[in-house]
Amino acid sequence: MEKLSVSIITLNEEKNIRRCLESVVGIADEIVVVDSFSNDQTEAICREFDVRFITHAFEGHIEQKSRAMELCQYDHILSLDADEALSDKLRQSILHEKENGFQAKVYRMNRLTNYCGSWIRHSGWYPDRKIRLIHRNYGYWGGANPHDQLIPVPQVKVKQLKGDLFHYSYYTTEDHYKQVEYFTTIGADSYYKQGRKAPLTKVYLAPLGKFIRDYFFNLGFLDGRAGWQVCSISAKATFLKYKKLRDLHRQKAYE
Numbered sequence: 001m002e003k004l005s006v007s008i009i010t011l012n013e014e015k016n017i018r019r020c021l022e023s024v025v026g027i028a029d030e031i032v033v034v035d036s037f038s039n040d041q042t043e044a045i046c047r048e049f050d051v052r053f054i055t056h057a058f059e060g061h062i063e064q065k066s067r068a069m070e071l072c073q074y075d076h077i078l079s080l081d082a083d084e085a086l087s088d089k090l091r092q093s094i095l096h097e098k099e100n101g102f103q104a105k106v107y108r109m110n111r112l113t114n115y116c117g118s119w120i121r122h123s124g125w126y127p128d129r130k131i132r133l134i135h136r137n138y139g140y141w142g143g144a145n146p147h148d149q150l151i152p153v154p155q156v157k158v159k160q161l162k163g164d165l166f167h168y169s170y171y172t173t174e175d176h177y178k179q180v181e182y183f184t185t186i187g188a189d190s191y192y193k194q195g196r197k198a199p200l201t202k203v204y205l206a207p208l209g210k211f212i213r214d215y216f217f218n219l220g221f222l223d224g225r226a227g228w229q230v231c232s233i234s235a236k237a238t239f240l241k242y243k244k245l246r247d248l249h250r251q252k253a254y255e
Helices: 017-024 041-045 060-069 086-101 173-193 200-216 222-253
Strands: 004-010 030-035 052-057 077-083 083-088 106-115 119-122 130-134 139-144 147-152 158-170
Touching: 004 017, 004 130, 017 030, 017 041, 017 077, 017 083, 030 041, 030 060, 052 060, 060 139, 060 147, 077 083, 077 158, 083 086, 086 106, 086 158, 106 139, 106 222, 119 222, 130 139, 130 147, 139 173, 173 222, 200 222
Parallel strands: 004 030, 004 077, 030 052, 106 158
Antiparallel strands: 077 130, 083 158, 106 119, 106 130, 139 147
16 A cells, blocks of 8 residues: 655644544644644644654745655655645545545545535535645646645646535634734735736736635625625735735835
8 A cells, every 4th residue: 555644734723633634644644744833732742642742933825835845754645724624525535545545646525615614506606626736746736825725747638526625714803804914915925026016907807806706706695694705805805915915016116
């Protein structure tokens, strides 16, 4: 049977990490946790499991996840966030692939998000397909921080796994707003470095377009009150990202 490494990055994830680790026990031959100097119980919880716990200063989501992959000793690697966990069906799908020698080099799965206690099955948040299981020679972490993604090498076949990757995103709307503030700052900086612009039409029309798309065309209204919150805050995040990008250009112009 082929061996499987699981890589996880953490920072103050005491609320989530136990659930994540429990979901991979029995299918992982190695669990590598790269932690950015948590000051809660993250490390103590990890030590209850058979993991390699490594501390490393946070340099960016892409950089941290790349490092975690590099530290894995086996070729087949399942990369998870601390606030994710395998559903029973997804776990069985991965185990089946493992028992059959991982015939594919790259695997994709659907991610289902829990938002403040509600599962979001529309609103542009599902099926939210993610590549998370690869042979190390057939993919790499890329994208633009904070929106990292595992990118397969050209022309490699990607196999879809059955089952959902559960994502426990936010416990309160306050958590969501805090994350939006953090991610939009990083996103605006990334866009600025790419030379992207933010005209006023983009600042105001892009958020409106996003809300209409997610709430109406992506059936966010079927997710009830949680769907309204998700679509509204996501639209606000789009506004903040472009506003911060516009502010960056104005600041640099005066320097």
